[in-house]
Amino acid sequence: MTSSNPPTGQPGVPVLEVRNISKSYGGAKALEGVSLALQAGHVHCLAGENGCGKSTLIKIISGAERPDGGEIFIDGKPHPFMTPSQAIKEGIQVIYQDFSLFPNLTVAENIVLTSVVAKRSKVFSAGKNRPAAERIVKELGLTLDLDKDVERLSVADKQLTAICRALVSEARVIIMDEPTTALTHSEVARLFGIVRKLQDRGVALVFVSHKLEEALQVSQDLTILRNGIHVVSGPTTGFDRRSLIKHMTGRAVNETRLITSPQLEERPVLSVRSLSVSGAFHDVSFDLHRGEILGITGLLGSGRSEIAESLFGVLPADSGTVEVEGKTVRVRSIDDAIRAGIGYVPEDRLTQGLFLEKSIADNIIAGSVDKHRRGPVLLDSKKVSSSIRRLFDQLRIKAPNVLAPVRSLSGGNAQRVVLAKWLANQPKVLMLNGPTVGVDVGSKEEILAVLREQAGNGMGVLVISDDVPELVTVCNRVLIVRQGSVIDILEGDGVNGTAIEELMAA
Amino acid sequence: MSETRTLPRASGLARFKGANNEGVLALVLVVLIIGMTIISPSFFSVGTFFAILRSSIVPLVFALAVLIVIISGGIDVSFAAIAIFAAYTAVKLTGSGNFDPGLIAIVLFACLIGALLGLVNGAVIARFRLSTLIVTLGTQGIFRGLLVAYIGSRYIADLPGSMSAVSTSNLISLEGGGANAYLHVLVVPVVLLCVLIALMLRRTMFGRGIYALGGDMEAARRAGFSVVRIQIALYVLAGVLAALAGVFHVILGRNANPQDLVGTELDIIAAVVLGGASIFGGRGSVLGTVLGVLLVQLINNSLILVGVPTAWQRTAVGVLLVIGVGIQAISAKRESKRVLVNDEVKE
Ligand SMILES: Nc1ncnc2c1ncn2[C@@H]1O[C@H](COP(=O)(O)OP(=O)(O)OP(=O)(O)O)[C@@H](O)[C@H]1O
Ligand SMILES: [Mg+2]
Secondary structure, three states: OHHHOOOOOOOOOOOEEEEEEEEEEOOEEEEEEEEEEEOOOOEEEEEOOOOOOHHHHHHHHHOOOOOOEEEEEEOOEEEOOOOHHHHHHOOEEEEOOOOOOOOOOEHHHHHHHHHHHHOOOOEOOHHHHHHHHHHHHHHOOOOOOOOOEHHHOOHHHHHHHHHHHHHHOOOOEEEEEOOOOOOOHHHHHHHHHHHHHHHHOOOEEEEEOOOHHHHHHHOOEEEEEEOOEEEEEEEHHHOOHHHHHHHHHOOOOOOOOOOOOOOOOOOOOEEEEEEEEOOOEEEEEEEEOOOOEEEEEOOOOOOHHHHHHHHOOOOOOOEEEEEEOOEEEOOOOHHHHHHOOEEEEOOOOOOOOOOOOOEHHHHHHHOOHHHHEEOOOEEOHHHHHHHHHHHHHHOOOOOOOOOOEHHHOOHHHHHHHHHHHHHHOOOOEEEEEOOOOOOOHHHHHHHHHHHHHHHHOOOEEEEEOOOHHHHHHHOOEEEEEEOOEEEEEEEHHHOOHHHHHHHHHO | OOOOOOOOOOHHHHHHHOOOOHHHHHHHHHHHHHHHHHHOHHHOOHHHHHHHHHHHHHHHHHHHHHHHHHHOOOOOOOHHHHHHHHHHHHHHOOOOOOOOOOHHHHHHHHHHHHHHHHHHHHHHHHHHOOOHHHHHHHHHHHHHHHHHHHHOOOOEOOOOHHHHHHHOOEEEEEOOOOOOEEEEOOHHHHHHHHHHHHHHHHHEHHHHHHHHHHHOHHHHHHOOOOHHHHHHHHHHHHHHHHHHHHHHHHHHHOOEOOOOOOOOHHHHHHHHHHOOOOOOOOOOOHHHHHHHHHHHHHHHHHHHHOOOOHHHHHHHHHHHHHHHHHHHHHHHHHHHHHHHHHOOOOO
């Protein structure tokens, strides 16, 4: 038994171990002979590119999926597969990548319901269960509104609700599938504080994140998958960012700045003057030219996202003017913005705006039917299929073909479909909020290259992000927002990591 | 959260509206009553009130069955077929009134049949994961066919004594003064059923499981709910409720006709949807459903009173359904835009 254990540095029976797990979906192999051992009190990082099988492995451990082959050992006892209730009874809690919350129930009920199910209770009392929910929310130092329906929450609050739900019962194994995608730095720090407390209590944890620094910081053990195959396992101390990327992608990834200042037209494609939304930001002015990628950054709460939302008509401005190609436009609604040629990809990990049961192709084209017409009624099918093909290839969506339903995609790949949908619409100005959140480190580069190419073809691109390396790699200029005002605009060599970080936090 | 922004919230109004628009519905009801009273002053009387309650007895029990199915994210069109199958069979077994096993036995027997037919629905839906509409469309045809082919197609006029005794029992009888008003005794079990179903939905894990299923079936499975078991139990319960409604219908009509109740499905579904149950699943309440049924009955009654032909009443119910569903579709669209905003503007 010990011989097949990955070297995790601590002797003793693992709390949970999987051996030789295989799983395929209709011929496509998602996992092939993967093994993993979790030690009490350790955080085990599971890393790999989008679609390499991380979430699939997690779902097999939690009983949400059945493996085709392999075994699951809990305290040394073998099981051919798990069922969800069995896994919960064994003390396995999962924060799913798609959260798996009940949109129609309140935050409080979402947090406690799973543990009540596990108790095999026949009755449910909202009042009796509320203190448990309150306690965990307080312990995490959050201000979640317990009485709100989950469907009315922001993505971040949904994620926090999912975290609370996993932590509320006394679990022995807690698996976190990208738990931090929507969180702020301080929330991540608090989560890590809790993780350390859980470790002291002897809980075994699994942590998945495409933010490699986080993964390296929080974990003791590490396993890397590539295309459903186990690549390497070992203590985290034996890895650094570079070796991690190397193992994940099988190649070295270039993360340096490739931008030069392009020749810009005189007239900006988007010109914003003295834009204000009370309580969010004030007196924001800037120009965006064709072929340019402009970054907007700042801490969360600085107003960086609200600027984009205002331009997209979600948060109509109180004062100020917006010009697109020299023409003043009034943006009071999303429809106004789209008509003016402004597109917005919201920061979105829940594959929002996608039709999950429909194919990748349908989803890509769904937002831009008007751009692919031939005459008033007919679609130009040749143009449609060439657009789909081009975006599918460019964004390297990992799927057997364009007809696969979006539901069958991994989280990161569904995110790419959202991006493809907006690119297909070819707006004059495209604003993207966190365009590569949840995308693996290797593909980040490719997606950023796509943005550069789009800009090169004459689109004006706005990237809202707090990912400093990403901004440095892709942006010609970077707007720094602090407390609702633009405090600086970095250009040329001024766009570098230290400068951005200092200005943001200062 | 660090990023805080308070969006204006309609607090008082929102509370009045209720989780499923119950407040709005109650308001519409009141407005309609006032309007009718102005048009025809005789409308506003205890007699009318009791008559509307009486006409709501059967629809309300049906509506409870439909409600739990809709909350779970399904739709059931077989309930009327189950109802008449169960009630007619139960009456038929008494040999057209020659043999009277007692009311309780008849009701229990009908419920058993309803449970079995509901089990067929539930098993097929849970096992094969088919569309609930398609399955119940199919089974309702089958149930009706079996009833007429094997049980009987003849109209039974003489009910067993224990049943016909209930037919003529009133809870409240107000006589004299030219206007008599009777409140039928069957409102008692109906009120009881409403309370029970409301408690079941709110306070039991089975009830919460129904909501969970309607919210996200995969999430329910992952949370450890036994989706198959909940679905089967839920259709069995719907079958039992339908059977009860069938028995009540027979009692109120004082005869058992296997051709009855055909085509009443739409009225019921319309009432439930008007009552705030979401056609997408996951939402709905007994209170809203009661209001929805009362509204539909009130409208039907009013239309008769002002002399609108029956054919147009069907149209009116159709329009109501379109309005109810339309409101939901529009607010769902608005909600999805709102969520887009919400994505970053954290409240
Ligand atoms: N239900 C399904 N039907 C068909 N294929 C599926 C299904 N679920 C997952 N897959 C495929 O299995 C592979 C592994 O997906 P998985 O979700 O485990 O990836 P992941 O490592 O979690 O990626 P990400 O980092 O993007 O979340 C992918 O190629 C995906 O398309
Ligand atoms: Mg995943």
